[in-house]
Amino acid sequence: MKATHIAAVFCTLLVVLLAKSQVSMAVTCSPVQLSACVSAITTSSPPTQLCCTKIKEQKPCLCQYLKNPNLKKFVDSPNARRVANTCKTPFPKC
Incomplete structure (x- = not known):
């Protein structure tokens, strides 16, 4: 029974990790x-x-955008942070 429980936990974890990797791959940074x-x-x-x-x-x-000097001034502006907060999307800590 213990081996079955461990196998079930492992399978669940694998499914979660695969789902997260598919979501990450779906984002095209543009x-x-x-x-x-x-x-x-x-x-x-x-x-x-x-x-x-x-x-x-x-x-x-x-x-990634914050590391680009051409984009940083746009993405890191106070208004951009306000918009992100309004959209309930916390700004990441890079």
Whole structure:
């Protein structure tokens, strides 16, 4: 019985890990995807639902964007952080 229990736990863990890796692989880091948020970031207007969706999709990529000097000023601005907070997408600690 003990071996069966361990095998079941192992299989469950394997399924969870495979599911997470598929989600990670599904994200294509493309800063253009955040273009839906430009007006919210540059004019302090509320973010649209599309903007929030795109921020959530691109969240795994934000640290990569912050390392790019051309993107950092856009992604790391106070308004960008406000938009992320409004969309309930906490800014990552890189």
